[in-house]
Amino acid sequence: MKQLKLAMLAMFAFLTVSNVSAQDENNPWVVGFGINTIDVRIPTEFGDYVKDYIGTGEWADNTLPSISRITAEKYLDAGFTLQLAGSLNKIKTFRTEDDSDLLYWAIDANVKYDLNNLVGDTSWFDPYVYVGGGYTDMDTYGGEGMLNAGVGFNTWFNDNLGLNFQTGGKKEFAGKVQDHFQHSLGLVFRFGGKDTDGDGVYDKDDACPEVAGLKDFNGCPDADGDNIKDSDDACPNVAGLAALNGCPDTDGDGIADKDDACPTEAGTKAMNGCPDSDEDGIADAQDKCPTEAGPADNGGCPWGDKDKDGVLDNVDKCPDVAGVAANNGCPEVKPVITEEATAKLNEFARAIYFNSGKTTFRPGVTGKLDLIVGIMSEYSKANFNIEGHTDSQGSNTLNQKLSDRRARAVLDYLVKKGIPSSRLSSVGYGEDYPIASNATRDGRAQNRRVEIKLRK
Structure with missing residues (x-):
C-alpha cells in the first residue's frame, strides 16, 4: 500500500x-x-x-x-x-x-x-x-x-x-x-520516432523532413526570421511583412519593394507605388501639372472650355457653340414627339374595342387606328410599345393570352398601314393592371383597353 x-x-x-x-x-x-x-x-x-x-x-x-x-x-x-x-x-x-x-x-x-x-x-x-x-x-x-x-x-x-x-x-x-x-x-x-533533420519535429509531422526548421512551422525553416516560413515567403532572405508575403515595404505604402517603382517614396498601387498628388491617374514624375488633375492626353493638365457652356472641350461635340451637357455640349434638340401628340395617341388607343373574347375589332375602331397611324408617321423617329389589358372575367391564364393577341393585332394593323415593325413592340398584361373596378360593367369596360407608350 x-x-x-x-x-x-x-x-x-x-x-x-x-x-x-x-x-x-x-x-x-x-x-x-x-x-x-x-x-x-x-x-x-x-x-x-x-x-x-x-x-x-x-x-x-x-x-x-x-x-x-x-x-x-x-x-x-x-x-x-x-x-x-x-x-x-x-x-x-x-x-x-x-x-x-x-x-x-x-x-x-x-x-x-x-x-x-x-x-x-x-x-x-x-x-x-x-x-x-x-x-x-x-x-x-x-x-x-x-x-x-x-x-x-x-x-x-x-x-x-x-x-x-x-x-x-x-x-x-x-x-x-x-x-x-x-x-x-x-x-x-x-x-521509435524518426527525425531526419534533427529539428525536434518528427518526420511524420515534418513538412520539411530533410531541412531543419521550427516547430511553429511544422519543421520548415524561416531563414530571415520574419515568422513566415520560407516556402510561403516571397522574399525568404530579407525580413518582411506577413501582409506582403514576407517582403519588405520601405516607404510603407502597402506595396512590396520588389514591386514598387518608387520604393523610397510612398505612392499608390495604381501608380506601381509612385505618388499621384492630384489623383488624376498620372504619376507625378510624368504629370505636367502634378498639382492639378487633368487627362493623360493633355499631359495631366486640365482641359479648357472655349464656348463656356460648362462642357470641357475634350468631351464637347460642339466646342465652338454653347450647348447643354445632356447633348454632349451641342445645342438642345427638341423631343422626337410632343406631349400633346403622346396624349392624343393614348386617347385614340382607349377607343380601340374588341369583340367579346376575340381579337377582332368592333365597328368604327379602324378609324381610330388610322388616326394613330397618322401621328406615328408624323414623328418618324419615335418608337412605341403597344400594351394590351383585360378585365378580370375568365381565368388569369386565358386573359394573359388574350391580352397578348389583342396587343399583337393592333401592331399588325399599324404595320399593314405602313409603320415599320422595327419601331413597334407589343406585350400583354392580362388582368394585372386594372384602371377601374372589375366589380361593375363600366369598370370592366375601362379595363379592356390598349395603351401606347413611347419606347425609349
Missing part, C-alpha cells in the same frame, strides 16, 4: 514541475513497468460494489513491494494500440483479510483506444479504454483464459516519459479463477 501511495504522490509532483507535451503517433513503441494490485472480493450489491472498489483495504495485502507488472505496446492506427502485459502478485486477502497465500501471475493482450480521438487532444493527458483477453493462474486454483476490460490514462511529463494508471476487471469462463479487479501504476517510456 505504501508503494502505491508513494507512486501517486510522485505523479502529482511531476505534473506540477514538468514540461509536458501532447501524446503523438511518432513514437509508436511504449514499454512500461510498475506495480499492480489484485482485488478478488467482488460483492453482489451495487452499493457494496462501489464501496469495495473505492476502498483500498485489500490493496495493501495483494500488492508486492517491487516491480510486479511489465508492459510492451505498439501503436496500430486511428487511436488503437496493442498492449502486451505480464504481471506477478501474491494474494493474501481472498475472501477475508489475510486468509490466503496464493501466487498470482497473468499474461494479457489488450487493445486500447485513445479517447482523445473523440474529445480532442488534451496535450499531456491521454485517457483510454481497453478490451482484451489473457491467461491468468491463481496458484492452487489453477489457470484459465479470461476476458479483460477497463480504463486507464497516461500522463506525459515530456516527449518520452510518462506515468500510467490502469484499472479493470477480469471475467472467468471455466470456473477455476475467481472474477477479480486488477489495478496498476507505473512509468512508461515511448520511443
Whole structure:
C-alpha cells in the first residue's frame, strides 16, 4: 500500500514541475513497468460494489513491494494500440483479510483506444479504454483464459516519459479463477520516432523532413526570421511583412519593394507605388501639372472650355457653340414627339374595342387606328410599345393570352398601314393592371383597353 501511495504522490509532483507535451503517433513503441494490485472480493450489491472498489483495504495485502507488472505496446492506427502485459502478485486477502497465500501471475493482450480521438487532444493527458483477453493462474486454483476490460490514462511529463494508471476487471469462463479487479501504476517510456533533420519535429509531422526548421512551422525553416516560413515567403532572405508575403515595404505604402517603382517614396498601387498628388491617374514624375488633375492626353493638365457652356472641350461635340451637357455640349434638340401628340395617341388607343373574347375589332375602331397611324408617321423617329389589358372575367391564364393577341393585332394593323415593325413592340398584361373596378360593367369596360407608350 505504501508503494502505491508513494507512486501517486510522485505523479502529482511531476505534473506540477514538468514540461509536458501532447501524446503523438511518432513514437509508436511504449514499454512500461510498475506495480499492480489484485482485488478478488467482488460483492453482489451495487452499493457494496462501489464501496469495495473505492476502498483500498485489500490493496495493501495483494500488492508486492517491487516491480510486479511489465508492459510492451505498439501503436496500430486511428487511436488503437496493442498492449502486451505480464504481471506477478501474491494474494493474501481472498475472501477475508489475510486468509490466503496464493501466487498470482497473468499474461494479457489488450487493445486500447485513445479517447482523445473523440474529445480532442488534451496535450499531456491521454485517457483510454481497453478490451482484451489473457491467461491468468491463481496458484492452487489453477489457470484459465479470461476476458479483460477497463480504463486507464497516461500522463506525459515530456516527449518520452510518462506515468500510467490502469484499472479493470477480469471475467472467468471455466470456473477455476475467481472474477477479480486488477489495478496498476507505473512509468512508461515511448520511443521509435524518426527525425531526419534533427529539428525536434518528427518526420511524420515534418513538412520539411530533410531541412531543419521550427516547430511553429511544422519543421520548415524561416531563414530571415520574419515568422513566415520560407516556402510561403516571397522574399525568404530579407525580413518582411506577413501582409506582403514576407517582403519588405520601405516607404510603407502597402506595396512590396520588389514591386514598387518608387520604393523610397510612398505612392499608390495604381501608380506601381509612385505618388499621384492630384489623383488624376498620372504619376507625378510624368504629370505636367502634378498639382492639378487633368487627362493623360493633355499631359495631366486640365482641359479648357472655349464656348463656356460648362462642357470641357475634350468631351464637347460642339466646342465652338454653347450647348447643354445632356447633348454632349451641342445645342438642345427638341423631343422626337410632343406631349400633346403622346396624349392624343393614348386617347385614340382607349377607343380601340374588341369583340367579346376575340381579337377582332368592333365597328368604327379602324378609324381610330388610322388616326394613330397618322401621328406615328408624323414623328418618324419615335418608337412605341403597344400594351394590351383585360378585365378580370375568365381565368388569369386565358386573359394573359388574350391580352397578348389583342396587343399583337393592333401592331399588325399599324404595320399593314405602313409603320415599320422595327419601331413597334407589343406585350400583354392580362388582368394585372386594372384602371377601374372589375366589380361593375363600366369598370370592366375601362379595363379592356390598349395603351401606347413611347419606347425609349
